Amino acid sequence: MTLKEKFAYMATGKPYNDLDPLLIEARNKTTEDTNKLNAENNSAKKEELIRKLFGSAGKTPFVNPNFRCEFGQNIHVGDNFYANYDCVILDGAPVTIGDNTIIGAGSVVTHDIPAM
Template sequence: MSEKEKMLSGQPYFAGGEELFNERQHAKEVLFEFNALSPKEVEKRNELIQKLLGHTKGEFFIEPPFRCDYGYNITLGKNFYSNYNCTILDCAPVTIGDNVMFGPNVSLFTAGHPIEPGPRNEGIEFAHPITIGDNVWLGGGVIINPGVTIGDNVVIGAGSVVTKDIPSNVIAVGNPCKVLKEIPK
């Protein structure tokens, strides 16, 4: 099994191999061009990013700069908006629902490293998917950790670090992020 196959299946993998390195380099080249385009060149930016991302369902707008590891593991629902400085480490699938907004400096991390120093020092990583439901707003500076699912109709307060799943129809805040209150239906 290749390191890429291990990565995509959720097994520990070595990220420093040639195949994964080359794929990250390709994403960096595309993102370098995307991030350097004039603000007027929205269509060209969207064309570039659509070729890099796994799937886009409809209208979206990503403010540069934007960073990701591979791109092909990211799925955007319709009507997605990301403010400046979004980072998505997409070593595992990242699925974002419809009508989702990210504030500035939002980071989604599917990748992690072993707690034990031996494997970590050898370059071993793991990756777990992140899923974000429909009608979600992530405030500025929110961090989503590996393996987290956020339900529908959720607001995550600015600066929150989400380490566990968040149910639908709530406002959640803090580090670690916890449900503050339900949102009336």
């Protein structure tokens, strides 16, 4: 099963092996990517890293350090997304966050957040 197929299966809500070697490898890569993102101070480079990490991102996405996520690829954010310090998004399944959304410092996101 490919990683894409595993993500599709995980999104069904059925039990899966969280210790699957492919998922562990994907998490390790995500940890490397978030470490780079958290160390970057240049806004343009930071936005480029966000776009590489997330499944999709609208205009002007921004995250403060120490941002963490499980896979990144399952995160979809709208325009003007802002994650404050120490934000965690657990994206074992797709997480869609709407336009003009601010996530407060120290928040943990485990499901979709609609735009308000």
